[in-house]
Amino acid sequence: MTQTPTPTSVQGPAGPPQLSEPTPRRSSLTQNVLPSWLWMALLAAAVVLGAALSALLGFNLATWFIFTAVIYVASSYIVTRTRVNRRRATDALWTNLIYLAFTLAILPLISVIWSVASVGIQGLMEPGFLSSDMQGVTGLVDEGSQTEGEPVLGGIRHAMIGSLLITLAATFISVPIGLMTSIYLVEYSRGGPLSRAITFFVDVMTGIPSIVAGLFAGAAMAWFLSVFSGLTGLLSTQRSTLGVTAAIALSVLMVPVVVRTTEEILRVVPNELREASYALGVRKWRTILKVVLPTAISGIASGVTLAIARVIGETAPILVTAGFVVNTNWNLFQGWMTALPVYIFRQFQNPTSPNFSDPSEQRAWAAALVLILIVMGLNLFARLIATLFAPKQAGR
């Protein structure tokens, strides 16, 4: 039980191992801390310098931001590096980079939201925008709005209803299937061929172009209906352009997202919790439902929201599977339906009045705003559910 100090282990961790003098390592605890005003000063200097440099190139906000960020990050690294030590400098560098990453992520968000809201809010303010559909709104109406300043008519009631119904149906199809599959992958399979096959195909599915999903769902539904009516003699004129076909198409897109996100989150649930439950004689399925899932619920909610957000904005697959109508349809199993993204896309791309497209654009942005708000609402809802089941705050 000897402690033969190796040559390197004589000095403390803070000193480089090459220096072997037994100098007292740190004289003070505060030595490693730089005064907090320093960061303010550095930042201020960076802002000023950044502005100057940017002005050299013909001033604009973007270059100002870039120069400021670079100068600040670099200078605080150098300062920490020279005044304190390399580790602290690395820490400061990464901390700054992470803050920078956050800022970078926020910028496009603000920009996109601004693009949407600046026009969209006005459209949303039009009376009846949410409560009416597009029946009777033709190019003439829009021409009147644009040239004579009449109110912009038409709304998105049909599209909101279509989107919500289709997305909910898709969620009801794909969340149970996706979640159950990831449970199978994490809890049941032991790396057998089935699980490998599933993983394999789910992986492939993550990159499926959405239009392909739509084509597939349309073909599958048509095939199913023809077989069904062939067998039963019912539904002779049933066509496959239905809300539910769109829901199937969206499910094909949703499932891989649900599987992959939930799979990852289930995998990191500590095994000791499973063991604790098994040891109480709790059956596996109950363990999964009552111990594993609640522990992972917040991650699952995130995954599901992600999946919903992914598909609720899809255009092409819904257009080819559910069609596009101007009136409201509540029935997923009968007739065509319009979804918000399809509506937005058509209003952008083929304005109701090709030469007077402002009203269409206004409706499109407003619809986009509504779509974002809907997803936000769903997100909030998912989080609410998650917090209801979430782990009581974890201690150590």
Place this chain on the structure above:
Amino acid sequence: MSSSLTQSDKRGVAGDRVFSALTVSAGVIILLTLIFVVLFLAANSRDAVYQEEQGGWIVGAFFDYAYPLVIGTLIASLIALVLAAPVAVGVALYISHFAPPRWSKSIGYVIDLLAAIPSVVYGAWGMSFLGPELIPVYNWLHENLGFIPFFAGDPSQTGRTIFTAGIVLGVMILPIITSVCREIFIQTPKLHEEAALALGATRWEMIKMSVFPFARAGIISGIMLGLGRALGETMAVALVLSPGMLTASLISNGNSTIPAEIALGFPEAPPGSERQAQLIAIGLVLFVITLLVNMTARWIVSRHKEFSGAN
């Protein structure tokens, strides 16, 4: 207390059976659906590689058609990934370990908003706002870094380039990667974080020591999901890009991606034609790309399986 081991409670056993059967059947449903998707694609893409009139197999012609699209797709996704992945992981870390705890939930929520924006809107944003903003940047890149082949070609005067598309894709996949990573980062056991801190680790070192290794598989999964989205994104790319032939330059017009090509070509493709088959066939090619990428990722993860953070 039951007296015998074998005479166990039937209902309980049935519950287990039913549940595991449910999970298996969910898996099988996915499997079957996908097999059908693949069959559907394969059946419908036959004409792209086999044409009676043209003397049988025309794989070469199809290859000539497909490879620029494959490369374009990869370039756009790669740009998106390179831009988004580090930022996304950074943002996830910010939310899980840097932001004031009171705020972190709301901040995560704000980032999730990015995921809520429909791709049509991203497309419209990219073509009407971002693209024009980038024109001076492209000009600058061309003037100062023109010797690099990526910046060689004539800079686009509309900003509708593969680079712009890559940026838009990057913004789109950012919240996906962030969301997956964040959830995993949060799950890092306190115990292991404390172990690192107690060794005198700085926050960053603690993250490198306990958070990243713990979340490795999750990060890769998140990135793969994001990449899948980037590879398969249709509308945004179709709107932002000025598609054309393959060029090495990222800042001039040209280049296209597989989903954009499908979206732009399919509506007008005559039924049952070679063109239609061709478009479906490149869809199949995209499948293969996705698969290869994912297999690589899985392989990386599986090499460290026994070092799982769950233990």
Place this chain on the structure above:
Amino acid sequence: MSKRVDAVDLNVYYGDFLAVEGINISIDARAVTAFIGPSGCGKTTFLRSLNRMHEVLPGARVKGELLLDGENIYDPGVDPVTVRTQVGMVFQRPNPFPTMSLRENVLAGYKLNGARLSKSESDDIVESALSSANLWAEVKDRLDKPGSGLSGGQQQRLCIARTIAVKPDVILMDEPCSALDPISTLAIEDLIGELQQDYTVIIVTHNMQQAARVSQKTAFFNIAGTGKPGKLIEYNDTSAIFNTPNEKSTEDYVSGRFG
């Protein structure tokens, strides 16, 4: 309510690594049996094979027979869940459910199995289980707080309470008192003494005085060297093991002055 446990030529593996080899042992019902032995010799591993918890780990498997009142729990027809309802276990590292309150943690064995309990029934169970584990006084005011906000010893007692609340036939305890102060230790030892009247109790302990105090029989495990499997060296009445061991290695081990 209690069952005897017999192992016949039991080998326990982690993948290809044979961790415990050739165990033959007969453990009495209504008695306390202590497993002692150096760290890493396979006590936990063997204990976990007694209620089929071992096989939960990927790649882990067991060969040989393990008889619970004469029935082999490793028979193909046997449902591990039935085994585990009859053989309860307290883990070496306390693992309360972080998603549940203290109260729910104690009731976990019922609640997780979907049992419907009236408020008063469950109150009774919670109080009696926590009291037996000597935790009631400390936590009775915060039964709705999460299980993870407890001190190490409190967590361990919580896990004990959780296990005894479901009244299994056999109770396995892996170092139940390792994180406990003398007072709690006394309480747990008293509890073990009580349990023994109705249940079969098996404890792993490093504390030889504790083994001497609470157990009727003691099994000494040892390991010949790194990578070698752990073996059962000697199994006998506790007094015999501590006073007149047959094996040299047992004597060496128990004559250490520690614990």
Place this chain on the structure above:
Amino acid sequence: MSKRVDAVDLNVYYGDFLAVEGINISIDARAVTAFIGPSGCGKTTFLRSLNRMHEVLPGARVKGELLLDGENIYDPGVDPVTVRTQVGMVFQRPNPFPTMSLRENVLAGYKLNGARLSKSESDDIVESALSSANLWAEVKDRLDKPGSGLSGGQQQRLCIARTIAVKPDVILMDEPCSALDPISTLAIEDLIGELQQDYTVIIVTHNMQQAARVSQKTAFFNIAGTGKPGKLIEYNDTSAIFNTPNEKSTEDYVSGRFG
């Protein structure tokens, strides 16, 4: 290499809950100090406040002064990282990094300095740290396996090895031997004895014999009742605490026959 530790009117909170109150204590350098007391009395909590690990928990905070060689570690200007490099800690619940191999686990702290270690240097460090923790023989053949595939006691020793590998000035050990067999316990106690020559060592233990064996001074903590804060009741030379305690409660506690 070693530092004295002084607490001045230290209060430790979990959110609003005052867990430890009014601690005033002077802990000698180059000595072993033992903390004893019933479960839940705040030993771990206080220990964690000595290297600012306490504040890692959300809502947890500390009031008062804690002086390390006269410098208050809770001064606003102080960087907790610096404190923690100087004050190392072994946790009550072993926590090896499951994502690292055994070898990496031991070197984890060392690597932090970014010191580029040659293969042989790092081999030396791993071997010496693991040998001190009495784990070398058991694991030397599987240094590249994950840290989680160890028995409970092995994990605990691995964590000890990891902590001493970085040679902090002060070493805090929260029940370092709770999961250990007598042989390992002896080894760890020997290790503590050696460490004491260069370092300040503070251990929490429930084992009074152990406290008596290894420590020069002992602090007894107690808690008046549920929801009350833990307090330092008596602090004195170990022999005094065990033989001639000043307080009644100390005497009651140490005269228990357990441990």
Place this chain on the structure above:
Amino acid sequence: ACGESNTPAAEGNADGGDSASSEVAGTLVGGGASSQEAAMTAWTDGFTSVAPDAQVNYASVGSGGGRDGFLGGEYDFAGSDAAMSDDEWESSKEICGTEGAFHVPSYISPVAVAFNVEGIDETLNLDADTIASIFAGEITSWDDEAIAEHNEDMELPSTPISVVHRADDSGTTENFVDYLATASDVWDYEVSGEWPGEIAAESAQQTSGVVGLTSETDGAITYADASQIGDLNTVAVQVGEEYVEYSPEAASQAVASSSAVEGQASNNMAFELDRRTEESGAYPIVLVSYHIFCNEYPEQETADLAVAFGEYVLSEDGQATAEAAAGNAPISDELRDGAMESLSAITVAE
């Protein structure tokens, strides 16, 4: 923003129904060319005032998608910028009886060559060769001699030319490229709905996209459905010795001088457009957009709806509605008469 519904229909729609209201009822579904969407919105709306119990749904899934859906039995009629191939017609017999499906022109649209160049504020004269060279990227500046030649008294700026083409496959592209290929000697790319991949140029989706991009970009030139070009200036195309500006009449004339496609249904009204026409006053870059109907429908209701809707679209009323709402060029009376006759051939399967 909530409140009363604000659609015109909800405010009472008694004004539109001046023609005799029809008895037909039910839903007719169609899909196809997106270029028809604006007109279709007007038609479907107008049709409800003629036949209050009837509804027409139209999905703008593209001409190919529309024909695909039509042949697959998903749609009752298709809107298409391009006529069916013979193969497609053959397969239409499966759902439309022995005579198969047939085309009727729903509108004729001149494809304008439109540009946005600072300094050129009037119509530019060009011939087919020059247009082809511009779009092929061989002429790169607006003051090129080839352009100046045709516009002798015009001051041309030296702005570089940015060609803007359709990014998506489109009927407009097909007709335009067909014109370039037949009328000029310079263009030797394959004719299809896809812009030739060899030419590097700017592009955008849909007519609104190219028009928008052209309007934003100085020096840009594009081709687009003339009804949607907004305030862009256009090119007068050399036909014979004169320069012809696009106009509904000029477009109709170009169609009138073309021959019908042979070999399909007897009442088929698809055209083989003559791009090389020398006829005075004909504008050769035209696009005929068709509606494709079945000659035989399985049910009376659908057949009635198809006839009624087809007739409404062709009626003066229908054409005027579309012109007002979407700016389409109305078809000539001659064409209308022929088309009405074709429609009357629709029957119900026994």
